[in-house]
Amino acid sequence: MHVPDGFLSLPASLATGVVAAAGVGLALRGARRELDERTSPLAGLVAAFVFAAQMLNFPVAAGTSGHLLGGALAAVLVGPWTATLCLTVVLAVQALLFADGGVTALGTNIVLMGLVGVWVGWGAFVAVRRVLPQRPASAAPAASVGGLLSVPAAAAVFALLFGVAGTVPVPLDVVVGAMVGVHVLIGLGEAVITGLVVSAVVAVRPDLVYGARPLLQRPAVPSERVPA
């Protein structure tokens, strides 16, 4: 999914760069509400996890391969604003240290995975969370759905961009169809992994899952004082 240099025309790459910069700028402001000093390492861990998962490619259909995008997972764990920042960092480090994704395509990649992937995943998660029973355990299936939808959504946006501003004239419907088709399969893998990780974390540290906070009752804390 990491778009390399040269896939979009130079003006289109610059345009997505501007969109990405604006999105990241908004996220920098929005993230202040999601993170405090104690949870900021969590953003780093989520980034590390997404980073490690993105380095592992698994084969999909017809000789192509896919990997976890992690946008929905990150959004559920640390909130969508911070998740956008995490994905931005992951993509930048991959482009600069691992040559994965072109540096001129960084804006495109941030738009696809850090904005579309994160926010579509988050939107789907919130919608499903609303209809499920209000228990912490509901976070995992909701996150799965978020993961499932986020991948083909990002792929569809890529195909549209390529169709409109790519360096090769292509029939839009064919490219969109092919990309979405392949990425629905990848989305299934994304759904399974997202659900598993979220359910493991919710089971023991529900306080670490941003998206599960509305589902929590405050734990009873003993507060009675004992005479010395």
Next chain:
Amino acid sequence: MTGPILDVRGLTFAYPDGRPVLAGVDLRVAAGERVALLGPNGAGKTTLLLQLNGILRPASGTVTVAGLPVTPRNLREVRRLVGVVFQDPDDQLFMPTVRDDVAFGPANLGVRGAKLDRAVADALAAVGMAEAAARPPHHLSLGERRRVALATVLAMRPALLVLDEPTSNLDPVARRELAEILTGLDVAVLMVTHDLPYALQLCERSAILSGGRIVADGPTGALLADASLLAAHRLELPFGFDPAFGRR
């Protein structure tokens, strides 16, 4: 200083999973005093220590260090005063080399240059690890890591030294040397240990934490002589220990 260096009052705490761990702890340590904290596994000893420099925050109650309440505002000053050696050295060591790790704390306090080098060398020499200075901490044996962890805190010269089972994994000579280091330092010490003879050797006073409360607090010799108190809290004198030592 006239007040106690450490003053814990009515401290309660539960982990995020909701299980209450501390249910009203009261404990005072005077400047320069050495106190042993005893108690069964899972009593909450480590949990209590982590409150003393604000790593965990109490649900209710207060912790005061040298007159300063442990609140986010005072954390910097409190952490300068209180040096905690964690139970697991892997939680403590994170730099690429032993030298860097020991230098980390004093450098954050503003120590620089030759003074920093000397502080690091002294602390490593005190724990017998001077030769390992250039090695990565995660390649040391567990006992070696424990010594380096101690050195990282000694290098900061805290006013209250908090030690969580400092002798575990140390060889017998290192254990005695640690006792000599501690008696040679002019700091208050609060030490968790399961080694009752060691507590008797080093600390004039002991407190027993059990069921989330301090259930006994007094001269170590007297506590260790009270067999029924010990038995009620999963404590007992070890095989071959001669209780006559306690009555010297």
Next chain:
Amino acid sequence: MTGPILDVRGLTFAYPDGRPVLAGVDLRVAAGERVALLGPNGAGKTTLLLQLNGILRPASGTVTVAGLPVTPRNLREVRRLVGVVFQDPDDQLFMPTVRDDVAFGPANLGVRGAKLDRAVADALAAVGMAEAAARPPHHLSLGERRRVALATVLAMRPALLVLDEPTSNLDPVARRELAEILTGLDVAVLMVTHDLPYALQLCERSAILSGGRIVADGPTGALLADASLLAAHRLELPFGFDPAFGRR
């Protein structure tokens, strides 16, 4: 079985950074025997234990378990026979709950269903952790984790139990209970410890590893009575220990 359960010959080993750690170790343990392995920090005790079930491979020399050489071909069988309790419980526990973790080993050996449940329940009961079955291991206190780590290996019913400082971080009663468990089992035990009285209490024989070699091997009482031998290898009897116990 007539041969020794464990036979180590001429074992040498160095870590990738090139520092030699083991320089020709010879050690035999007979079936059902309990042997203590003593030695200073950094002597290579842990490194030696990790060879016994093939986690590390020797540079030269051989390890034989119940007649089987420890080679990649035999690893499965060797790991069924040799149960290692690591020095750091975090190296041992990795499943989301205590129950899963204890069940992991026997399940790999093909134990299923009610038999598996019983094996897990028995092992947890033996270490006094039955109530923690549903909790995540990394949320336990260090002493609790150490007990669970022991249970994970007990549940596999090995023929040779290898313990790396099993008593560190255990409260005094848990330490005695461990001694009772070990004397009650019909297995050979090789136990690293820095607690010399505990070695004397549990093991008829001891070996001292120092400078990469076994420098002494004999009845525990005799070794501990040799003050100059002990002093040469950073060993000494602890404060308050009554040596008369050793001559019972």
Next chain:
Amino acid sequence: MERLVRRLPAQVKVAALVGFALAVVAVPRDALALHAGHAVLLAAVVLAARVPGRALARGLTVEVPFVAFALFLPFVATGPRVEVLGVSLAQAGLAGAASLLVKATLGMLAAVTLASVTRPAELLDGLRRLRIPAQLVEIGAFMLRYVEVVGDEWRRMGVARAARGFVAASPAAWPALSRSVGALFLRAYERGERVHLARLARGYAGPTGAGGVPATAAQWCAGAALPAAAALVSATGLLGGWGA
């Protein structure tokens, strides 16, 4: 020469990489020959910096999914078509696929070169100096530290599994593996959290200002050499009417 490249501050190297990639991407689809100039320039830097061949080869594997995508283009692109071995292919698709692959490969090789002469910590310092917002750099610093912790915890868990008779090869192992992935996340997080707190306990108050070193004017000039030359190649080609 190698030392010169390695010693350039990271911010200069990052800027040079971006400039070079922009120059490459600016070349239109049908001016493929211009990229030969870029390749020569890049090869000079690769040789000067002694980038290991292994690193370059590993970089190529990253590209594989896009080779698949590029190969798909000649079949679906619109416009005039040509017959190749009896298959009808779009001309624009063929040219586009070739241009895509060349540009992506040049960009990738340039990035591999940067990575092999820059340590991760230097890169973070360089980004700070390029005025990347502190929050992003901070997340990056935590991320690089946690990647290590995650790997370390995963190895420890692997040893623990092996010691208790686990064989990872069969699908029967998947349930146990996937359960330990969740546990891995928690373990890595909690260990990282403890280490973070241990740093705070020893007086750490976050990174202080920009680390690394400021670049001198001479270093900026040295760093500008590659992108400037590449831009020159692209510009002469464009003005010379290669593209259309």
